[in-house]
Amino acid sequence: MSIRTDAPTRREQILKEAARLFAERGFHGVGVDEIGAAVGISGPGLYRxxxxxxxxxxxxxxxxxxxLLTGAKRRLADADGSAPSAVLDSLIEGHIDFALDDRPLITLHDRELDRLRDSDRKLVRQLQRQYVELWVAVVRxxxxxxxxxxxRSAVHxxxxxxxxxxxLGRRGSLPGRAATSELLHRMARGAFGAAGVV
Known part of the structure; x- marks a missing residue:
């Protein structure tokens, strides 16, 4: 995934803080005023x-x-002509970046997905299915x-x-980003390798 060098927009700041607060205290445990305070604006100012x-x-x-889906498609396009094993490694690396950098969103998805309107929840599921199927094709x-x-079971x-x-604990308690990333990568490839043994 590309590293942003420009400053986050106000919307992005709001979303980042909302994700953190929702993950820490639950969707209903956080008020609009608290999200606003976290980004330095009044609660009603969020409605802009x-x-x-x-x-x-x-x-x-x-x-x-x-x-996730867009990033995976980009990785596939960038890896055009590469060995399938290298493509799988690239997909794993992209998902590890997400898993390490966006931990509150994982918690949020697990706990709060059912709070979405039906149309939004269906869209999330549709995007996730496409993401899974992309992986399934590469794994096979x-x-x-x-x-x-x-x-498909192995991918899930x-x-x-x-x-x-x-x-895995607080960010400071991890063995370091590079070491954690390498460990997760080895474990993911080990899991796929075990599934592929006949």
């Missing part, structure tokens, strides 16, 4: 950017699902003995492993 907390939650969860290229259902299992980062 979002119609309410529901809209923030929807943008966070739909947004990250869309970003690397491990051609895997049936489609087994490859690896996502569970990579998305366990909110349970």
């Amino acid at each position: 950017h979002f119609p309410g907390k529901d809209a923030m939650l929807a943008e966070l969860l739909v947004g990250i699902s869309g970003q 290229e690397v491990y051609p003995t895997l049936t489609e259902p087994t490859a 299992s690896v996502f569970g492993l990579l998305n366990s980062t909110p349970h």
